[in-house]
Amino acid sequence: MSGRFFAAGADRRIAITIFVLLAVAVIVPLLNLAVSPTSAFYVPSYIVALTGKYLCYALLALSLDLVWGYCGILSLGHGAFFALGGYAMGMYLMRQIGSRGVYGNPILPDFMVFLNYKELPWFWTGFDHFWFAGLMVLAVPGLLAFIFGWFAFRSRVTGVYLSIITQAMTYALLLAFFRNDMGFGGNNGLTDFKDILGFNVQADATRSALFAASAIMLALAVVITWAIVGSKYGKLLMAVRDAESRTRFLGWRAENIKLFAFTVSAVMAGIAGALYVPQVGIINPGEFEPSNSIEVVIWAAVGGRGTIVGPIIGALLVNAGKSWFTGVLPEFWLFALGGLFVAVTLLLPKGIIGMWDSWRGNARALRAASLAEEAGTEVGIASATSKPARSPARNPGEWSWSDPEPQAAE
């Protein structure tokens, strides 16, 4: 029974998250653009850009949650899909510079002129159109994940071996993108962006629009993940996580079930990367660093994997902490991050959300026990006075939400 409560509680939590994200997508740009800079409600542009970046990280963490939390595939290479999406967007932004580059070449980006390219490499064709770049943002990470997953899952590579090859994948891409003759700007990557869809990427209005797009895209990804996880396929995903051989002997193809989730997840990570690049103004091979992918795992673990909301909270909190920490004690950030991961693994194995749930579960059990003792009214008043407004106001809705059909008392 408690399992159902948690599941129902989780649904409400996800619905609230979607609502909050959509609200933030409207309110923050308004507070940045329509409110005077002297007002107390004004949100400075740098905050808009910073939180927009965090939302992209949150989307990346959510994409990892789909495969790690729900299917048990610990990918240590999700940063690669993020970076590939970012590069696809970066290539579009490079083509938008046109003749405004340092060398003023109308076709070739600056780094190509510098490296003596005579003409645009074939794989840069089409990136002057936004729709094409958008398609590649989805297709390139998705295709890589599909091919990689096809071979890995078909050969039944699981567990730590799979994690290692995902790590190798992102490392191989890191090395490849570092090379100048790959045609992606080598070490320096792609930068000096000017316009996106004709709007100046530096302008406040554009930044606000990118922020809103990130928040809306994250909300949409939450809806999609929620729908996937709630479907029969989602139940299969968890079944594969818990007892893969059982699913096989029931006639399901566990490799296809994993492959679908892995591909969808990579596409989500690619979208996150594409929204990230115009907001930070650069994409370079550093995004393929294996340590970046491991950091994503930490965000998801801190927030609580397999909860949809948890990885989002984890990504926002850890990154806010990182921004603060690197400002105050820059040398200690990596120690803090490592310490955080150890602490979460030891003390909060289910992350912040898991801790919250078990705390609430205990509180609810206590409440139910005292209700069963026929002391309902006194306890109700007592809790109303000790915790004003919150708990009594929430209780009735909670019960009706979590328990639509009549059930026996606990």
Added chain:
Amino acid sequence: MSKSNTILYLDGVSVSFDGFRAINNLSLVLDKGEMRAIIGPNGAGKTTMMDIVTGKTRPDEGEVFFDGQVDLTRHDEAEIAMMGIGRKFQKPTVFESHTIEENLMLALKGPRSIFPALFHRQSAAEARQIDDILGIIRLGDKRRELAANLSHGQKQWLEIGMLLAQDPKLLLVDEPVAGMTDAETEETARLLRDIARDHSVIVVEHDMHFVRELGVKVTCLHEGSVLSEGTLDFVSADERVVEVYLGR
């Protein structure tokens, strides 16, 4: 020997792992609608035989035919499961983070591809099938509980229920009463006899009391091949069986 009226036909099957012959020239025939109990000491090859039948292990040599004509050595686990062979593991294996109902829903016969599963809505017919199975395995009052909260014996039943939901022609049941109380054991024997009315069943079991309850033909395996076959009384009177079991 004719394959035509058999549900399962193994002839001259051998398989070895790192030089160890787990199955050695094994021949076994199960008629359609038959229930068979397989006994044998540890390491006799009982579980390996099930692995071969369900496609988990490929035999080095020999023939394995299902339903008289399907060569099982050419198919993998999922295909074999779809043809109608269900398997219960030695250790009860159910989806612990799902409810009883959901466990059965995932096992129900139907399309096994991703997109139908993504847009699946439970039909009235499916709900009825799940109700029926819940009745058979007597877990109706726990349908919304997580499988993780079931007792060991109830997990065994749930797994048998999942096999039934698959609607297989042949059920392979590996040690269904391990860790069960006497009452649960009797209940399980009744359940399997019910199932055997319209399915072919192979039961692997150590518990002789339970095998006697089933009242079916018994095959005793030893070192990967058939040692003795017949009624339980016949097999247990066989001197070689006694020798193997008592390890003289």
